[in-house]
Amino acid sequence: MTPLNRILALSATLFGLVACATAPAPAPLADTLGRDPQLSTFNRLVVQAGLQDELRAAGPLTVFAPSDEAFKALPPATLDKLSQDKEQLKAVLHLHMLASKLPAAEVKNSSPKSLQGSALALARAGEFVTVEDAVVQRADIGATNGVAHVIDRVLLPAKK
Template structure:
């Protein structure tokens, strides 16, 4: 009887330990930091001073350009963003919608960004586009919203 009780106790402990190791969704900032293909975005979020905002408030929907998307941006443009923190912040907040919108809830049409301009969203079956960017990985959960990885860096319209 003691052996059965010992086995049951060990099994219960292992089960509880397995439950404890399942991580809860991280914040948007922490999700970007944990996702290898978003390392450039993660660095720029910190440089723009947006890390705390994307960690502490929300919910937000972030269209996160991948590292490959940033590689396609001309070097002159990246240098301009590095030199002008307000411009960098404007470009990054152009990728953010207030509220949490999963890919299944996206509707065709315009959505107002945190930056203030509109983004054109389109969904056809399982494909979602944002302006001229394609969502390559949809619905990455975050505790304060959702992240959709995109294949292009979006530039806000010039005023």
């Protein structure tokens, strides 16, 4: 091997090692979403509701995760009430989840059942995907047990 070929081979190897070191390793939804600074409120509520293990389970799952901005748009009393009622908090978070992996490109106008039990109105027009009245801001965050999409609103169960 010539010195130039040796240098090129070493460079390729080092580049590969650096690329592997900088890309986060595939992880379950709980860990993948936990690394996203725009989802700190969602992640805090997942922990508070005790749903981390569920988001680490085999899946597949789809999570429509409201951004921190979406939670800020809720009336403060609503968020406080949810924080004090673990069962209601679980219900609200389960409303944001499907028991299947649904990438944005596969969304059709449909109403699949959420883990909470309610049907979610899904729609896609070109690149735009909506869930109820929320718009997907960032789609297809991959995880080992499913996929997540960041949405701009918090979905709340219908009042009885």
